[in-house]
Amino acid sequence: MAQVKVTLVKSLAGRPGDQRATIVALGLHKTNSSVVKEVTPQIKGMLHKVEHLVKVEEI
Template identity: 45%
Template sequence: MKDTLTYTQVKSAIGSTKTVHATLTGLGLTKLYKTVTRKNTPELRGMLNKVQHLVKMED
């Protein structure tokens, strides 16, 4: 398994629930097309799974 994950927000969270907005903020995604690289942890994977319809995972 890779040590880091890179992900980008590709869809807007407008119209989503408060928990989805909070999850995106927790992931460091505050703007559309912002890319973040973080250490691969189970907590991060769970958060990304919750907003998988709004983000794109990169290799």
């Protein structure tokens, strides 16, 4: 299964609650924090929702 590294590159200040919740559900907390996730349809949808806040790298 493919994996991606997700890094939070923009602050959550002033963002709607649903975007904040999505970032927390991905396991990100502070700016520049990173997590490695398996690519599933659910993760793809979460990344699409917050694509303007994160950087995604294929591993």
